[in-house]
Structure formats: structure tokens, C-alpha cells
Amino acid sequence: MRTIFVKLKTGNIEINHIREMVNEIERENYTLKKWFPRPGLKEKNTELVSRLYIGQSYDKNQFDLVEDGWTHDHCEICFEAIGEDESEYLENEGYFDGYDWICKSCFEELVLADNIEMKLNGLEKIEE
Numbered sequence: 001m002r003t004i005f006v007k008l009k010t011g012n013i014e015i016n017h018i019r020e021m022v023n024e025i026e027r028e029n030y031t032l033k034k035w036f037p038r039p040g041l042k043e044k045n046t047e048l049v050s051r052l053y054i055g056q057s058y059d060k061n062q063f064d065l066v067e068d069g070w071t072h073d074h075c076e077i078c079f080e081a082i083g084e085d086e087s088e089y090l091e092n093e094g095y096f097d098g099y100d101w102i103c104k105s106c107f108e109e110l111v112l113a114d115n116i117e118m119k120l121n122g123l124e125k126i127e128e
């Protein structure tokens with residue numbers, strides 16, 4: 001079966017992924033915010049902060065807790081990185097629900113669309 005991708009500003013994204021996310025997202029929970037770092041869990045003896053820390057229990061032999069260690073997030077829809085450093089990340093703000101981030105263009109163009117199918121119909125697509 002061929003897969004259909006929609007051309008978004010930030011890249012080509014599978015149409016079914018967009019549909020699922022837009023249907024799942026509770027738009028009233030999101031507000032536009034400047035991105036900010038959150039604590040992260042760094043794997044010991046590496047520089048890799050592999051997990052966001054939201055108060056979960058973790059193995060202190062395996063991880064160090066680093067305040068502001070989580071340096072960027074990815075848009076839930078298009079995966080674009082959102083971070084604080086303007087020289088490194090194109091997106092420095094986004095819509096946030098207390099956990100997940102959605103980039104400004106995905107939220108405003110797709111999540112807030114009155115009718116997502118009509119919106120998707122109007123966008124350029126690629127089949128692979």
C-alpha cells in the first residue's frame with residue numbers, strides 16, 4: 001500500500017499521523033508559550049540526557065538528575081525541534097499542554113482547522 005505524505009512547512013509528514021494527532025489533541029489544554037528547559041535524566045558517565053524528568057522514580061545508579069537538562073522538544077505532529085537557543089532551533093515557542101509541545105504552524109494550521117479533512121485536501125501531497 002502506498003503511503004501519503006502531506007507537505008508541511010517543516011517537512012513531509014504521513015497523513016494518517018496528522019489525522020490521529022489532530023483528533024487526539026485536546027486543543028483547549030494548549031497555550032502558546034515560549035519554550036523553556038525542563039529537568040532531564042542524564043545517563044551516568046555520558047552526556048546523554050535521554051529522559052524528560054517529570055517526577056518519576058529513577059535508578060540513581062544509572063542516571064543523574066540535571067536541572068534544565070532537557071534542551072529541546074519535538075512537535076507532536078511534524079517532529080520539528082523546538083528549543084530556546086535561537087541560533088540552534090528554528091522554533092523557539094510553541095503550544096504546550098503541560099507535557100507535550102506542538103509547533104506554532106501545526107497548531108494554528110492543523111489543530112485549529114475547522115475541518116481537518118478539508119484542510120488536508122488543500123495541501124500538497126506526496127505518495128511513496
Ligand SMILES: [Zn+2]
Nearest residue numbers: 075078103106
Ligand atoms: Zn509541527
